[in-house]
Amino acid sequence: MRVLTLNPTAEKVAGLLESHVERQGYELVSVEFKTGARGSMLRLLVDKPGGGISLSDLEKLSPVLGDLLDVYDPIEGRYLLEVASPGLNRPLNKLEHFEACRGQRIKVKTSVAREGGQKMFVGKLIEVRPGGVDLDDETSGRRQSFEFNEIQHANFEYDFNN
Numbered sequence: 206m207r208v209l210t211l212n213p214t215a216e217k218v219a220g221l222l223e224s225h226v227e228r229q230g231y232e233l234v235s236v237e238f239k240t241g242a243r244g245s246m247l248r249l250l251v252d253k254p255g256g257g258i259s260l261s262d263l264e265k266l267s268p269v270l271g272d273l274l275d276v277y278d279p280i281e282g283r284y285l286l287e288v289a290s291p292g293l294n295r296p297l298n299k300l301e302h303f304e305a306c307r308g309q310r311i312k313v314k315t316s317v318a319r320e321g322g323q324k325m326f327v328g329k330l331i332e333v334r335p336g337g338v339d340l341d342d343e344t345s346g347r348r349q350s351f352e353f354n355e356i357q358h359a360n361f362e363y364d365f366n367n
Contacts, residue, residue: 208353209298214238217279218247225273226251229266231258234291235298238280245284247274250291258290297359303333311340312362315355326351327362 211219215236226233230253237248249270252258267288274286297303297311313326326349332339337352338359 206300207298208300208303209356209359210354211236211298212238214280215247218249218274221277221279222249222270222273226266226270229269230254231262231266234302235296238284245280245282246287247280247284248287248289250289250296252291252295263288263290293363294360297361300333300335303330303338303359306330306361307333310362310364312360313338313340313349313351313356314358315351316357317355319349321345 207219210216215238218238219233219236222236223233232252232254233249234252235248235250237246237250239246239248251263251266253262267286270288271286274280294312295302297306303311307330309330310328311330315324315326318324323344326340326342326344328340328342328349330338330340331348337350337355339348339350341347342349
């Protein structure tokens with residue numbers, strides 16, 4: 206179950222493609238849609254449950270997803286399609302993503318600054334609730350609680366020091 210809100214275009218694309226990706230044996234981890242001066246980009250982050258996705262998996266999946274997007278045509282105008290692995294610091298968008306990272310180091314960016322102007326929090330994910338999460342923030346040394354509607358972006362944060 207998706208708990209973080211995507212932008213409307215990304216949400217629309219996720220709704221159209223998620224079941225198709227799952228039928229192929231993969232997971233649609235995240236959808237990003239960005240517009241810029243040089244055009245728009247649609248990024249689909251895909252993983253393979255139980256093991257990392259390979260380049261050959263992405264090569265196989267990319268034309269299938271491109272064809273589906275051509276049929277559904279959910280985006281007005283031209284855009285660049287990128288189908289990629291979620292990478293080491295994978296985004297957390299679904300409740301099961303947060304649950305899988307319990308006890309691990311994550312990064313949370315809030316939509317609105319908290320006391321002291323802080324919007325970025327990194328620390329150990331302590332608790333996952335249906336409405337939000339708690340983490341032990343490394344900067345303040347305090348436990349911070351976040352409702353999912355406060356979180357703009359969250360991702361697993363690999364600790365290269367340990």
